[in-house]
Amino acid sequence: MPRGDKSKYTDKQQRKAEHIEESYEKRGVPADEAEARAWATVNKQSGGGERKGGSGQDKSATAKRADRKDSAHRAAQARQGESPNRGNSSGNTSLAKMTVRELQEKARERDIPGRSKMRKDELIEALS
Structure with missing residues (x-):
């Protein structure tokens, strides 16, 4: 047994x-x-007993959407012969990979109201 x-x-x-x-x-x-x-x-x-889920299931829908959008931008740059690492670094970093402070700074630049009280997923949604 x-x-x-x-x-x-x-x-x-x-x-x-x-x-x-x-x-x-x-x-x-x-x-x-x-x-x-x-x-x-x-x-x-x-993998054994009860699991939380598979890959990426702990990401919010907005974080996944931001990652896809970022990936699409990098793919378009690569098709045009540009290096994804050149140019504006703010477009190359996925919002989901940024810290809350970095997201708040981006929100401050865009003058998004209520940004100081937003959680990370709310900031990502407001920025995307």
Whole structure:
């Protein structure tokens, strides 16, 4: 029998393990071995117990949008033969990678009202 508590796994992970285990048992693998293989497969595919999510899921929608916009600008510069590192550095830095102080300074330059009380994601949204 596999070691460890399975309560940290999501319902989807548990269903997947059950399905894999049944598949192994149909092929003649002993029940305890089938269960061990099933959980090993689930662990390999999803990294173990309950997870927060995949890549980029902790970013806000506005941060993702700002990153895409920044990436598009750099790609356009590259197509035109310009180096993305030349020229105005403010267009090259993703808003999401900037500190709150840097974002507040940018907001100050654009005279955005209420900037001093905004959180980072609010500043990014106001600037984009």
